[in-house]
Amino acid sequence: xxxxxxxxxxxxxxxxxxxxxxxxxxxxxxxxxxxxxxxxxxxxxxxxxxxxxxxxxxxxxxxxxxxxxxxxxxxxxxxxxxxxxxxxxxxxxxxxxxxxxxxxxxxxxxxxxxxxxxxxxxxxxxxxxxxxxxxxxxxxxxxxxxxxxxxxxxxxxxxxxxxxxxxxxxxxxxxxxxxxxxxxxxxxxxxxxxxxxxxxxxxxxxxxxxxxxxxxxxxxxxxxxxxxxxxxxxxxxxxxxxxxxxxxxxxxxxxxxxxxxxxxxxxxxxxxxxxxxxxxxxxxxxxxxxxxxxxxxxxxxxxxxxxxxxxxxxxxxxxxxxxxxxxxxxxxxxxxxxxx
Ligand SMILES: C[S@@+](CC[C@H](N)C(=O)[O-])C[C@H]1O[C@@H](n2cnc3c(N)ncnc32)[C@H](O)[C@@H]1O
Numbered sequence: 267x268x269x270x271x272x273x274x275x276x277x278x279x280x281x282x283x284x285x286x287x288x289x290x291x292x293x294x295x296x297x298x299x300x301x302x303x304x305x306x307x308x309x310x311x312x313x314x315x316x317x318x319x320x321x322x323x324x325x326x327x328x329x330x331x332x333x334x335x336x337x338x339x340x341x342x343x344x345x346x347x348x349x350x351x352x353x354x355x356x357x358x359x360x361x362x363x364x365x366x367x368x369x370x371x372x373x374x375x376x377x378x379x380x381x382x383x384x385x386x387x388x389x390x391x392x393x394x395x396x397x398x399x400x401x402x403x404x405x406x407x408x409x410x411x412x413x414x415x416x417x418x419x420x421x422x423x424x425x426x427x428x429x430x431x432x433x434x435x436x437x438x439x440x441x442x443x444x445x446x447x448x449x450x451x452x453x454x455x456x457x458x459x460x461x462x463x464x465x466x467x468x469x470x471x472x473x474x475x476x477x478x479x480x481x482x483x484x485x486x487x488x489x490x491x492x493x494x495x496x497x498x499x500x501x502x503x504x505x506x507x508x509x510x511x512x513x514x515x516x517x518x519x520x521x522x523x524x525x526x527x528x529x530x531x532x533x534x535x536x537x538x539x540x541x542x543x544x545x546x547x548x549x550x551x552x553x554x555x556x557x558x559x560x561x562x563x564x565x566x567x568x569x570x571x572x573x574x575x576x577x578x579x580x581x582x583x584x585x586x587x588x589x590x591x592x593x594x595x596x597x598x599x600x601x602x603x604x605x606x
Contacts, residue, residue, distance in 0.1 A: 287328060292359070294314040298360075306341050328348075361413075374389075389558055390560065397560070403468060422591055423448045423451040426451075426591065430535070436460070437499075438500060450477065453485055470489065506538075511560045521577035521596075528597070534595075534596040540564075542566045579598065
Protein backbone atom coordinates (compact mmCIF):
# COMPACT_ATOMS: atom_id res chain seq x y z
CA UNK A 267 0.00 0.00 0.00
CA UNK A 268 1.44 3.40 -0.88
CA UNK A 269 1.95 5.92 1.93
CA UNK A 270 -0.63 8.43 0.60
CA UNK A 271 -3.34 5.78 0.46
CA UNK A 272 -2.45 4.47 3.92
CA UNK A 273 -2.54 8.04 5.32
CA UNK A 274 -5.95 8.64 3.71
CA UNK A 275 -7.36 5.40 5.07
CA UNK A 276 -5.98 6.13 8.51
CA UNK A 277 -7.46 9.65 8.45
CA UNK A 278 -10.85 8.22 7.45
CA UNK A 279 -10.67 5.63 10.22
CA UNK A 280 -9.83 8.09 12.97
CA UNK A 281 -12.28 10.80 11.83
CA UNK A 282 -15.47 8.79 12.24
CA UNK A 283 -17.14 11.17 9.76
CA UNK A 284 -17.36 8.75 6.83
CA UNK A 285 -19.57 6.21 8.70
CA UNK A 286 -21.94 8.99 9.75
CA UNK A 287 -22.01 10.47 6.23
CA UNK A 288 -22.82 7.05 4.76
CA UNK A 289 -25.54 6.41 7.33
CA UNK A 290 -27.03 9.82 6.55
CA UNK A 291 -26.99 9.06 2.82
CA UNK A 292 -28.65 5.70 3.49
CA UNK A 293 -31.29 7.08 5.85
CA UNK A 294 -32.15 9.93 3.45
CA UNK A 295 -32.36 7.38 0.58
CA UNK A 296 -30.12 9.58 -1.59
CA UNK A 297 -29.28 6.78 -4.04
CA UNK A 298 -32.96 6.01 -4.65
CA UNK A 299 -33.84 9.67 -5.15
CA UNK A 300 -30.99 10.12 -7.63
CA UNK A 301 -31.93 7.04 -9.65
CA UNK A 302 -35.53 8.28 -9.69
CA UNK A 303 -34.36 11.42 -11.49
CA UNK A 304 -33.99 13.84 -8.58
CA UNK A 305 -30.33 14.11 -9.41
CA UNK A 306 -29.62 17.78 -8.71
CA UNK A 307 -30.16 20.25 -5.96
CA UNK A 308 -32.64 21.52 -4.85
CA UNK A 309 -34.84 18.59 -6.04
CA UNK A 310 -32.63 16.11 -4.24
CA UNK A 311 -32.79 18.16 -1.03
CA UNK A 312 -36.57 18.42 -1.28
CA UNK A 313 -37.01 14.67 -1.80
CA UNK A 314 -34.64 13.89 1.06
CA UNK A 315 -36.08 16.53 3.39
CA UNK A 316 -32.58 17.96 3.83
CA UNK A 317 -31.08 21.44 4.06
CA UNK A 318 -29.89 22.18 0.47
CA UNK A 319 -26.63 23.89 1.44
CA UNK A 320 -25.54 21.16 3.86
CA UNK A 321 -26.66 18.42 1.49
CA UNK A 322 -24.49 19.94 -1.25
CA UNK A 323 -21.54 19.83 1.14
CA UNK A 324 -22.31 16.23 2.10
CA UNK A 325 -22.47 15.31 -1.61
CA UNK A 326 -19.08 16.99 -2.17
CA UNK A 327 -17.64 14.84 0.65
CA UNK A 328 -19.16 11.66 -0.79
CA UNK A 329 -18.32 12.43 -4.44
CA UNK A 330 -14.70 12.98 -3.42
CA UNK A 331 -14.75 9.50 -1.89
CA UNK A 332 -16.32 7.94 -5.03
CA UNK A 333 -19.57 7.08 -3.21
CA UNK A 334 -21.49 9.24 -5.69
CA UNK A 335 -20.56 10.56 -9.12
CA UNK A 336 -20.89 14.16 -10.35
CA UNK A 337 -20.72 13.87 -14.15
CA UNK A 338 -21.58 17.59 -14.59
CA UNK A 339 -21.36 20.28 -11.93
CA UNK A 340 -24.36 19.99 -9.63
CA UNK A 341 -25.67 16.78 -11.27
CA UNK A 342 -25.27 13.58 -9.28
CA UNK A 343 -25.10 9.95 -10.31
CA UNK A 344 -24.41 6.60 -8.71
CA UNK A 345 -21.14 4.72 -8.60
CA UNK A 346 -20.60 1.01 -7.99
CA UNK A 347 -20.50 1.88 -4.26
CA UNK A 348 -23.77 3.80 -4.06
CA UNK A 349 -25.59 1.16 -6.11
CA UNK A 350 -25.33 -0.90 -2.91
CA UNK A 351 -27.25 1.87 -1.10
CA UNK A 352 -30.33 1.42 -3.29
CA UNK A 353 -33.28 0.17 -1.29
CA UNK A 354 -33.77 -2.90 -3.49
CA UNK A 355 -30.11 -4.01 -3.46
CA UNK A 356 -29.82 -7.67 -2.38
CA UNK A 357 -27.38 -6.81 0.43
CA UNK A 358 -30.16 -4.72 2.06
CA UNK A 359 -27.30 -2.44 3.16
CA UNK A 360 -29.51 0.66 3.16
CA UNK A 361 -31.90 -0.86 5.68
CA UNK A 362 -29.06 -2.07 7.92
CA UNK A 363 -27.66 1.50 8.01
CA UNK A 364 -31.01 3.32 8.28
CA UNK A 365 -30.90 5.42 11.44
CA UNK A 366 -34.68 5.35 11.76
CA UNK A 367 -34.54 1.55 12.04
CA UNK A 368 -32.40 -1.20 13.50
CA UNK A 369 -29.20 0.56 12.35
CA UNK A 370 -29.46 3.12 15.13
CA UNK A 371 -29.73 0.41 17.82
CA UNK A 372 -26.77 -1.49 16.43
CA UNK A 373 -24.63 1.63 16.04
CA UNK A 374 -25.33 2.72 19.61
CA UNK A 375 -23.95 -0.60 20.84
CA UNK A 376 -20.98 -0.40 18.47
CA UNK A 377 -19.91 2.97 19.86
CA UNK A 378 -19.72 1.31 23.30
CA UNK A 379 -16.87 -1.01 22.35
CA UNK A 380 -14.50 0.69 24.78
CA UNK A 381 -16.93 0.22 27.67
CA UNK A 382 -17.28 -3.45 26.67
CA UNK A 383 -13.51 -3.84 26.69
CA UNK A 384 -13.50 -2.59 30.29
CA UNK A 385 -16.48 -4.58 31.53
CA UNK A 386 -16.35 -7.70 29.36
CA UNK A 387 -20.12 -7.39 28.97
CA UNK A 388 -22.07 -6.82 25.71
CA UNK A 389 -23.38 -3.22 25.65
CA UNK A 390 -26.61 -3.80 23.66
CA UNK A 391 -28.72 -5.17 26.55
CA UNK A 392 -27.56 -2.45 28.93
CA UNK A 393 -28.18 0.32 26.40
CA UNK A 394 -31.60 -0.87 25.31
CA UNK A 395 -32.80 -2.34 28.59
CA UNK A 396 -33.10 -5.95 27.47
CA UNK A 397 -31.30 -8.59 25.38
CA UNK A 398 -31.16 -8.16 21.60
CA UNK A 399 -33.97 -10.49 20.54
CA UNK A 400 -36.27 -9.43 23.40
CA UNK A 401 -35.66 -5.81 22.49
CA UNK A 402 -36.48 -6.47 18.85
CA UNK A 403 -39.67 -8.27 19.84
CA UNK A 404 -40.73 -5.33 22.00
CA UNK A 405 -39.90 -2.76 19.35
CA UNK A 406 -41.23 -1.94 15.91
CA UNK A 407 -37.74 -2.79 14.59
CA UNK A 408 -38.44 -6.51 15.15
CA UNK A 409 -40.13 -7.43 11.93
CA UNK A 410 -37.78 -5.47 9.66
CA UNK A 411 -34.88 -7.41 11.22
CA UNK A 412 -36.61 -10.68 10.37
CA UNK A 413 -37.10 -9.38 6.84
CA UNK A 414 -33.43 -8.45 6.59
CA UNK A 415 -32.39 -11.88 7.86
CA UNK A 416 -34.79 -13.47 5.39
CA UNK A 417 -33.18 -11.53 2.55
CA UNK A 418 -29.79 -12.82 3.67
CA UNK A 419 -31.09 -16.38 3.85
CA UNK A 420 -32.21 -16.09 0.19
CA UNK A 421 -28.53 -15.69 -0.68
CA UNK A 422 -27.46 -19.06 0.70
CA UNK A 423 -30.52 -21.34 1.09
CA UNK A 424 -30.44 -22.80 -2.44
CA UNK A 425 -26.73 -23.64 -2.14
CA UNK A 426 -27.30 -25.22 1.25
CA UNK A 427 -30.12 -27.38 -0.10
CA UNK A 428 -27.90 -28.56 -2.99
CA UNK A 429 -24.76 -29.14 -0.96
CA UNK A 430 -25.98 -31.41 1.84
CA UNK A 431 -27.52 -34.92 1.51
CA UNK A 432 -30.85 -34.13 3.24
CA UNK A 433 -33.11 -37.04 4.23
CA UNK A 434 -35.62 -37.05 1.34
CA UNK A 435 -38.54 -38.23 3.44
CA UNK A 436 -37.30 -37.24 6.88
CA UNK A 437 -38.26 -34.54 9.33
CA UNK A 438 -36.02 -31.46 9.60
CA UNK A 439 -36.35 -29.23 12.67
CA UNK A 440 -34.90 -25.80 11.92
CA UNK A 441 -34.06 -24.15 15.24
CA UNK A 442 -34.00 -20.37 14.99
CA UNK A 443 -35.07 -20.87 11.38
CA UNK A 444 -36.08 -17.23 10.90
CA UNK A 445 -38.72 -16.55 8.28
CA UNK A 446 -38.54 -20.06 6.83
CA UNK A 447 -36.46 -19.46 3.71
CA UNK A 448 -34.42 -22.64 4.21
CA UNK A 449 -37.28 -24.98 5.13
CA UNK A 450 -39.31 -23.62 2.21
CA UNK A 451 -36.42 -24.37 -0.18
CA UNK A 452 -36.00 -27.85 1.37
CA UNK A 453 -39.69 -28.74 1.04
CA UNK A 454 -39.69 -27.56 -2.59
CA UNK A 455 -36.61 -29.68 -3.39
CA UNK A 456 -37.79 -32.77 -1.46
CA UNK A 457 -41.56 -33.25 -1.89
CA UNK A 458 -41.82 -35.85 0.94
CA UNK A 459 -39.66 -34.01 3.47
CA UNK A 460 -41.42 -32.55 6.54
CA UNK A 461 -40.18 -29.50 8.38
CA UNK A 462 -40.72 -27.86 11.74
CA UNK A 463 -39.52 -24.30 12.20
CA UNK A 464 -38.97 -23.20 15.79
CA UNK A 465 -38.37 -19.51 16.38
CA UNK A 466 -39.72 -16.48 18.21
CA UNK A 467 -43.27 -15.30 17.38
CA UNK A 468 -42.48 -12.55 14.81
CA UNK A 469 -40.32 -14.85 12.70
CA UNK A 470 -42.79 -17.75 13.02
CA UNK A 471 -45.63 -15.57 11.76
CA UNK A 472 -43.64 -14.65 8.63
CA UNK A 473 -42.54 -18.27 8.13
CA UNK A 474 -46.15 -19.43 8.36
CA UNK A 475 -47.19 -16.88 5.73
CA UNK A 476 -44.38 -18.13 3.48
CA UNK A 477 -45.41 -21.76 3.92
CA UNK A 478 -49.09 -20.98 3.32
CA UNK A 479 -48.21 -19.11 0.12
CA UNK A 480 -46.15 -22.11 -1.03
CA UNK A 481 -49.01 -24.50 -0.15
CA UNK A 482 -46.81 -26.80 1.96
CA UNK A 483 -49.88 -27.83 3.96
CA UNK A 484 -49.29 -30.12 6.94
CA UNK A 485 -45.72 -30.91 5.86
CA UNK A 486 -44.84 -27.67 7.66
CA UNK A 487 -45.19 -27.07 11.40
CA UNK A 488 -44.48 -23.70 12.97
CA UNK A 489 -43.52 -23.50 16.64
CA UNK A 490 -43.29 -20.17 18.43
CA UNK A 491 -40.98 -21.39 21.18
CA UNK A 492 -37.47 -21.14 22.58
CA UNK A 493 -34.62 -23.50 21.76
CA UNK A 494 -33.66 -23.21 25.44
CA UNK A 495 -36.80 -25.24 26.24
CA UNK A 496 -37.39 -28.95 25.45
CA UNK A 497 -37.40 -29.53 21.68
CA UNK A 498 -39.81 -31.43 19.41
CA UNK A 499 -38.60 -34.70 17.90
CA UNK A 500 -37.06 -34.82 14.42
CA UNK A 501 -34.49 -36.63 12.26
CA UNK A 502 -32.22 -33.65 11.57
CA UNK A 503 -31.84 -30.48 13.65
CA UNK A 504 -30.44 -27.42 11.94
CA UNK A 505 -28.85 -24.42 13.65
CA UNK A 506 -28.07 -22.02 10.81
CA UNK A 507 -26.24 -18.85 11.82
CA UNK A 508 -27.61 -19.38 15.32
CA UNK A 509 -24.77 -20.46 17.61
CA UNK A 510 -22.60 -17.43 16.77
CA UNK A 511 -25.31 -15.31 18.48
CA UNK A 512 -24.60 -16.94 21.84
CA UNK A 513 -21.82 -17.15 24.38
CA UNK A 514 -20.27 -20.55 25.05
CA UNK A 515 -22.56 -21.45 27.98
CA UNK A 516 -25.73 -20.67 26.03
CA UNK A 517 -24.45 -22.39 22.88
CA UNK A 518 -23.82 -25.53 24.97
CA UNK A 519 -27.36 -25.27 26.42
CA UNK A 520 -28.83 -25.24 22.90
CA UNK A 521 -26.67 -28.16 21.76
CA UNK A 522 -27.43 -30.10 24.94
CA UNK A 523 -31.15 -29.65 24.25
CA UNK A 524 -30.57 -31.21 20.82
CA UNK A 525 -28.59 -34.07 22.38
CA UNK A 526 -31.40 -34.73 24.89
CA UNK A 527 -33.99 -35.30 22.20
CA UNK A 528 -31.65 -37.01 19.72
CA UNK A 529 -31.83 -40.69 18.79
CA UNK A 530 -28.82 -42.69 17.62
CA UNK A 531 -29.38 -41.79 13.98
CA UNK A 532 -30.24 -38.11 14.56
CA UNK A 533 -27.96 -35.48 13.09
CA UNK A 534 -27.48 -31.98 14.45
CA UNK A 535 -26.22 -29.61 11.75
CA UNK A 536 -24.40 -26.49 12.86
CA UNK A 537 -24.19 -24.20 9.84
CA UNK A 538 -21.82 -21.31 10.30
CA UNK A 539 -18.89 -19.52 8.72
CA UNK A 540 -15.64 -20.51 10.40
CA UNK A 541 -13.49 -17.81 11.96
CA UNK A 542 -10.23 -19.04 10.48
CA UNK A 543 -11.51 -20.02 7.03
CA UNK A 544 -13.65 -17.06 5.91
CA UNK A 545 -12.91 -13.54 4.71
CA UNK A 546 -11.03 -12.05 7.69
CA UNK A 547 -12.38 -8.53 7.10
CA UNK A 548 -15.98 -9.71 7.33
CA UNK A 549 -15.36 -12.28 10.06
CA UNK A 550 -13.44 -10.06 12.46
CA UNK A 551 -16.18 -7.42 12.12
CA UNK A 552 -18.91 -10.01 12.61
CA UNK A 553 -17.07 -11.46 15.61
CA UNK A 554 -16.98 -8.09 17.39
CA UNK A 555 -20.57 -7.35 16.34
CA UNK A 556 -21.79 -10.67 17.72
CA UNK A 557 -20.26 -9.74 21.06
CA UNK A 558 -21.46 -6.14 21.14
CA UNK A 559 -25.06 -6.98 20.25
CA UNK A 560 -25.52 -10.44 21.73
CA UNK A 561 -22.51 -11.52 23.74
CA UNK A 562 -21.85 -14.12 21.02
CA UNK A 563 -18.74 -14.86 18.99
CA UNK A 564 -17.42 -16.38 15.77
CA UNK A 565 -15.63 -19.70 16.21
CA UNK A 566 -13.23 -22.12 14.58
CA UNK A 567 -14.15 -25.73 13.82
CA UNK A 568 -12.17 -26.78 16.91
CA UNK A 569 -14.21 -24.44 19.11
CA UNK A 570 -17.53 -25.80 17.76
CA UNK A 571 -16.26 -29.36 18.30
CA UNK A 572 -15.36 -28.47 21.87
CA UNK A 573 -18.80 -26.99 22.65
CA UNK A 574 -20.56 -29.96 21.07
CA UNK A 575 -18.44 -32.38 23.02
CA UNK A 576 -19.45 -30.71 26.32
CA UNK A 577 -23.07 -31.11 25.16
CA UNK A 578 -22.59 -34.84 24.43
CA UNK A 579 -22.29 -34.55 20.65
CA UNK A 580 -19.45 -35.69 18.39
CA UNK A 581 -18.38 -34.14 15.09
CA UNK A 582 -18.89 -36.66 12.29
CA UNK A 583 -18.15 -34.54 9.22
CA UNK A 584 -17.98 -31.18 7.50
CA UNK A 585 -19.71 -30.32 4.23
CA UNK A 586 -18.48 -27.37 2.23
CA UNK A 587 -20.92 -25.17 0.34
CA UNK A 588 -20.22 -22.70 -2.50
CA UNK A 589 -20.80 -19.93 0.06
CA UNK A 590 -18.52 -19.51 3.06
CA UNK A 591 -21.00 -21.45 5.21
CA UNK A 592 -19.88 -24.87 6.38
CA UNK A 593 -22.23 -27.63 7.50
CA UNK A 594 -20.77 -29.22 10.61
CA UNK A 595 -22.55 -32.52 11.27
CA UNK A 596 -22.82 -33.78 14.83
CA UNK A 597 -24.33 -36.95 16.28
CA UNK A 598 -24.62 -38.38 19.76
CA UNK A 599 -21.15 -39.01 21.12
CA UNK A 600 -19.91 -42.61 21.18
CA UNK A 601 -20.24 -42.80 24.96
CA UNK A 602 -23.98 -42.06 24.73
CA UNK A 603 -24.40 -44.35 21.71
CA UNK A 604 -22.89 -47.29 23.57
CA UNK A 605 -24.98 -46.47 26.62
CA UNK A 606 -21.96 -45.54 28.73
C1 LIG B 1 -29.15 -14.86 13.15
S1 LIG B 1 -30.82 -15.34 13.00
C2 LIG B 1 -30.68 -16.77 11.91
C3 LIG B 1 -31.95 -17.03 11.15
C4 LIG B 1 -31.84 -18.11 10.09
N1 LIG B 1 -31.46 -19.40 10.66
C5 LIG B 1 -30.86 -17.67 9.03
O1 LIG B 1 -29.77 -18.22 8.95
O2 LIG B 1 -31.18 -16.75 8.26
C6 LIG B 1 -31.11 -16.12 14.58
C7 LIG B 1 -32.55 -16.55 14.77
O3 LIG B 1 -32.67 -17.09 16.10
C8 LIG B 1 -33.95 -16.71 16.59
N2 LIG B 1 -33.94 -16.81 18.06
C9 LIG B 1 -33.36 -15.98 18.95
N3 LIG B 1 -33.55 -16.42 20.20
C10 LIG B 1 -34.29 -17.56 20.10
C11 LIG B 1 -34.79 -18.49 21.05
N4 LIG B 1 -34.58 -18.34 22.36
N5 LIG B 1 -35.47 -19.56 20.59
C12 LIG B 1 -35.69 -19.73 19.26
N6 LIG B 1 -35.23 -18.88 18.30
C13 LIG B 1 -34.54 -17.81 18.73
C14 LIG B 1 -34.13 -15.32 16.07
O4 LIG B 1 -35.48 -14.90 16.10
C15 LIG B 1 -33.57 -15.43 14.66
O5 LIG B 1 -34.55 -15.79 13.73
